[in-house]
Amino acid sequence: MLSNMDFINKELEDVRKRCVDDIPGSEIVACHPAAVRIRIVRTKYKRLEVCMQFQNKYPDEPIIIEIKSKTVPDKLKEGLTKICDEQAKTLLGKPQILHIAKFVQQFLADNPFSVCSEEVSFIKRELITEKDEIKMKQKSGVIVITIRETEYFMKFRLKVPDLYPEQQIVIENVENNFPDLFHKMFLAQTEEMARRCVQPPLRKKPKDPPFEPAPSLKKVASYLIDCLRNYPGSICPVCRERAFTPNPEHTVKDDTHGRYVVWVYCGHLFHKGCLDEFFKTPPFTGGKKCPSCQKRIYHDKWNITPKVAEDRWAHQEARRRELDEVVDFLQ
Ligand SMILES: [Zn+2]
Ligand SMILES: [Zn+2]
Structure with a gap:
């Protein structure tokens, strides 16, 4: 049996009266001597419930606090509960519920x-x-x-x-x-x-689950x-030297220079000069493949074959597919 029912009943009445106005985004779920539950919603993902229970000698003992939430990580819930417990200890002899709920609401607002x-x-x-x-x-x-x-x-x-x-x-x-x-x-x-x-x-596949x-x-x-x-530290697959200059200030900015660094669709970095040389050197059958990862690579300048027009189109298509693949791979 709680020893100070008058105090508790008065506090509960006060909670019912003031909670929603005083604490933005709050809602009373339960408010009786056995338990008080206040829901606080800031956004769809920042929502939790503060559950409180009176101890026998309340308000001379701190209120018991539990924080429940499906969206806030467990570790954070534990940490927040601990800080609330500390808060409650500073409120002995006084009403604690609204103070704690307000503290939690402020915490959500202050902690993105x-x-x-x-x-x-x-x-x-x-x-x-x-x-x-x-x-x-x-x-x-x-x-x-x-x-x-x-x-x-x-x-x-x-x-x-x-x-x-x-x-x-x-x-x-x-x-x-x-x-x-x-x-x-x-x-x-x-x-x-x-x-x-x-x-x-943009293009949804029929078997895809609803987007979340x-x-x-x-x-x-x-x-x-x-x-x-x-x-x-990336190495040029052709000359086996570092693609970037050791000194960032010496970076080659001229894109026609042999040591200009080119990012190829497979993700590897080549020196422009090395890449040009590589495309000029046999074997050509089956297309040129990156020496590091064996992925087919394309180069505008060296892709011109006897069937220029047709090939150029095929090349562009392939490049588009390759780019799509790169982007897909990033997902
Ligand atoms: Zn190189
Ligand atoms: Zn590669």
């Missing part, structure tokens, strides 16, 4: 990362090394990452929107010393990948960081 805390820990744990840097801007939901690989670096921002994962991660370059073509390509592909997480494909938006943070960060790690 609450819906992707597991993705964030994955990035910190698996993708970031000691020479890199990661900064979390809690309030604005922005992660600033600097990846360093050999002499190359890229600093970029990943913004988690309020409606994440229904809205995609926004990627922005801050600064980098990669050749122009590359950082633009990385960002364009990452952007496309993020878009595909939230937008249904998927979280894009981990996917996007993994892909981009993978590019930033792999390309700086």
